[in-house]
Amino acid sequence: xxxxxxLSKSHTDSGSGLKRRSLTPYILLAPGLIWLIxxxxxPIFSLASTSTMVRPEGSxxxxxxxxxxxxxxxxxxxxxxxxxxxxxxxAGLATILALAIAYPLAYAIAFKSGKYRNILLVLVIAPFxxxxxxxxxxxxxxxxxxxxxxxxxKVIPFIDETFRINNTPAAVVIGLAYNFLPFMTLPLxxxxxxxxxxxxxxxxxxxxxxxxxxxxxxxxxxxPGLVAGTLLTFIPAAGDYVNAAILGNPNTKMIGNVIESxxxxxxxxxxxxxxxxxxxxxxxxxxxxxxxKSGTDELV
Amino acid sequence: xxxxxAPRPSLSHRASRWFSRNLIRIYAxxxxxxxxxxxxxxxxxxxxxxxxxxxxxxxxxxxxxxNPCGAPQVCESVVNSLQIGVISTVLATILGTMIAxxxxxxxxxxxxxxxxxxxxxxxxxxxxxxxxxLAMFLNLRIxxxxxxxxxxxxxxxxxxxxxTVKARIASLDPRLEQAAMDLYANERETFRYVTLPLVMPGxxxxxxxxxxxxxxxxxxxxFNSGIVSTFPKFVYVSAARGIPAQANVIGSAMFFIAxxxxxxxxxxxxxxxxx
Numbered sequence: 001x002x003x004x005x006x007l008s009k010s011h012t013d014s015g016s017g018l019k020r021r022s023l024t025p026y027i028l029l030a031p032g033l034i035w036l037i038x039x040x041x042x043p044i045f046s047l048a049s050t051s052t053m054v055r056p057e058g059s060x061x062x063x064x065x066x067x068x069x070x071x072x073x074x075x076x077x078x079x080x081x082x083x084x085x086x087x088x089x090x091a092g093l094a095t096i097l098a099l100a101i102a103y104p105l106a107y108a109i110a111f112k113s114g115k116y117r118n119i120l121l122v123l124v125i126a127p128f129x130x131x132x133x134x135x136x137x138x139x140x141x142x143x144x145x146x147x148x149x150x151x152x153x154k155v156i157p158f159i160d161e162t163f164r165i166n167n168t169p170a171a172v173v174i175g176l177a178y179n180f181l182p183f184m185t186l187p188l189x190x191x192x193x194x195x196x197x198x199x200x201x202x203x204x205x206x207x208x209x210x211x212x213x214x215x216x217x218x219x220x221x222x223x224p225g226l227v228a229g230t231l232l233t234f235i236p237a238a239g240d241y242v243n244a245a246i247l248g249n250p251n252t253k254m255i256g257n258v259i260e261s262x263x264x265x266x267x268x269x270x271x272x273x274x275x276x277x278x279x280x281x282x283x284x285x286x287x288x289x290x291x292x293k294s295g296t297d298e299l300v
Numbered sequence: 301x302x303x304x305x306a307p308r309p310s311l312s313h314r315a316s317r318w319f320s321r322n323l324i325r326i327y328a329x330x331x332x333x334x335x336x337x338x339x340x341x342x343x344x345x346x347x348x349x350x351x352x353x354x355x356x357x358x359x360x361x362x363x364x365x366x367n368p369c370g371a372p373q374v375c376e377s378v379v380n381s382l383q384i385g386v387i388s389t390v391l392a393t394i395l396g397t398m399i400a401x402x403x404x405x406x407x408x409x410x411x412x413x414x415x416x417x418x419x420x421x422x423x424x425x426x427x428x429x430x431x432x433x434l435a436m437f438l439n440l441r442i443x444x445x446x447x448x449x450x451x452x453x454x455x456x457x458x459x460x461x462x463x464t465v466k467a468r469i470a471s472l473d474p475r476l477e478q479a480a481m482d483l484y485a486n487e488r489e490t491f492r493y494v495t496l497p498l499v500m501p502g503x504x505x506x507x508x509x510x511x512x513x514x515x516x517x518x519x520x521x522x523f524n525s526g527i528v529s530t531f532p533k534f535v536y537v538s539a540a541r542g543i544p545a546q547a548n549v550i551g552s553a554m555f556f557i558a559x560x561x562x563x564x565x566x567x568x569x570x571x572x573x574x575x
Contacts, residue, residue, distance in 0.1 A: 022406070024402075024406060025402040025406035025407070025408035026402075026408060028398040028399065028401055028402035028406070029398070029399055029402045029408075029414060031395050031398065032395035032396060032398055032399040032458055032462075033399070033414065033417060035395055035454060035455060035458065036417055036418075036421065036455065036458060036459075037417075039433060039436075039451055039452070039454075039455040040417075040420070040421050040429070040432075040455055041417075042436060043429075043432035043433045043435060043436040044432050046432060046435045046436035046439050047428075047431060047432035047435045047436075049435075049439065050435040050438075050439065101331050101334065102331075104324055104327045104328060104331070105327070105328050105331040105332075107324060108324045108325055108327065108328035109328070112324060112325055112328075118566060120328075122559075122562055122563070122566070123332060123335070124335070126335075126336075126339075126555070126558075126559055126562075127335045127336055127338065127339045128512075128516075129512070129554060129555045129557075129558035129559060130338075130339055130342055130551045130552065130554060130555040131516055131531065131532055131535060131550075131551045131554065132516050132518070132532070133518055133532045133535040133536055133539070134338075134342050134535055134543075134547065134548065134551040135338040135339065135342065136338075137535065137539055137543060138337075138338035138339075138341035138342050138345075139338055140355075141341055141345070141355060142337055142338065142341060144355075178334070178335075178338070181335065231423070235423055235424075235425055236425060236426060238425060239425020239426055239427040239428060239519075240425075240426075240427075240519070241427065241519070242518060242519065242536065245536075246536075246539055255427075256425075256427045256519070259427050259431055260427070260522070263431065263434065263523065269435065269438065272431060273431065273432075273435055276427060276428045276431040276432065277428075279425060279427070279428060280424060280425070280428045283423075283424075283425060284423075287423060
């Protein structure tokens with residue numbers, strides 16, 4: 001998904017292929033934008049409205065009326081602050097793990113793959129042709145107590161007999177990192193692939209060793225891909241609840257699990273809405289700060 | 301006194317040099333291994349003679365492949381997912397391609413707002429997209445079902461179509477269109493015979509992406525599907541009591557079908573380039 005790069009510099013208003021002002025662009029834009037406004041923007045307001053509703057005394061389950069009760073947000077936060085914090089910790093750890101796996105992988109594909117480059121790129125996304133839920137369930141088998149990974153680790157002396165991975169935070173983080181790996185790898189590859197190998201040679205000619213070249217040349221040039229990749233991993237990971245539900249235990253629940261159960265098991269729409277809204281606001285703030293800090297405003 | 305030959309690197313030295321030179325390739329190999337173990341597991345367990353629970357290996361059988369609809373509700377959910385996927389893909393591809401052409405080929409007011417509106421759904425966690433749509437449907441007293449899922453899928457697929465097609469439009473050489481105009485093609489003919497065929501691979505790629513996003517979506521679907529089951533929803537619901545091996549058959553078959561489509565696409569585009 002190299003799309004964030006396609007956005008970056010491709011077309012400015014002075015671009016040569018642009019036609020003069022007419023009605024055509026508005027006709028082209030209208031249906032799609034109306035769809036997005038109706039089913040993305042308006043629902044966000046609907047969510048905001050639901051978040052301050054209250055269930056009238058003695059009414060049916062699932063009936064709520066608007067009373068502008070902003071204290072819902074405080075109540076919602078207090079019942080789920082643990083899961084809330086956990087979501088960001090797990091998403092952060094999963095992002096770091098995914099980056100550690102994806103950066104060398106993207107680097108190898110960009111610089112060391114020769115004629116196999118296209119095949120390797122297909123291989124990066126190929127696992128995602130199977131259902132993401134089936135792959136997550138497969139991880140429960142791979143990490144099972146009698147499975148290959150745990151058995152292999154138990155061979156190491158001093159490892160406790162009760163050692164396990166399934167249903168632990170580690171399993172959830174491994175699952176999250178796995179599920180969003182292509183979103184990390186492809187933007188990284190796209191920005192690494194644009195680096196002219198001669199800049200790396202030039203750095204070597206100027207007596208930089210491998211590490212210095214990486215730190216001063218490769219890494220800064222791959223920054224747009226790194227920022228896009230970490231965002232595309234962190235955002236969905238923070239809101240995910242499938243990995244925590246399948247690979248975790250009741251103590252590894254994330255904010256997505258709380259929102260889901262508030263909606264469907266407890267039928268407490270206002271709390272679910274308040275939590276969703278807080279999640280979105282937090283992520284937007286984090287993303288804005290992160291983009292500012294890394295100086296890649298052109299992403300959006 | 302023996303003559304000392306030119307120092308030859310010892311075997312271990314050479315081995316370590318080879319290792320450090322190929323470190324990145326070895327690392328990439330391990331990463332690919334990590335990527336493919338779950339796929340290998342899914343494929344292997346599609347041959348498991350599992351009975352009810354497909355968590356432990358119990359013996360090899362071809363029965364699941366011969367009879368993929370053998371377990372209750374598997375095929376119903378797949379049919380639902382296919383129908384939702386096709387309808388959403390067609391709608392999202394048309395709407396998204398139109399936006400992409402407006403952004404890539406026209407001047408207009410509100411470009412920044414449009415870009416933001418395209419970007420935001422991709423930057424919003426799925427659980428928020430799903431919950432907000434459901435909140436709206438509930439406030440409007442609309443019961444979620446098949447069509448609410450289609451509405452939701454079109455919504456989140458549009459953005460991905462726009463960026464994919466837009467990237468393709470941006471990579472076109474504008475001189476090709478200018479040449480067509482120089483040869484007295486009018487605007488419509490230029491679009492029909494030059495621009496559209498050149499952008500077509502991008503549109504096809506966007507449609508494939510939209511279909512796979514729709515087919516594989518769970519979180520937004522779970523919020524907005526009511527009692528309608530889709531394949532991912534089926535897997536999630538049955539994960540607690542054990543997934544039938546037939547689900548693995550469907551998952552593995554999808555994997556190979558998608559792989560073939562991508563490989564054929566690559567071969568075709570390479571041959572086009574050559575000719």
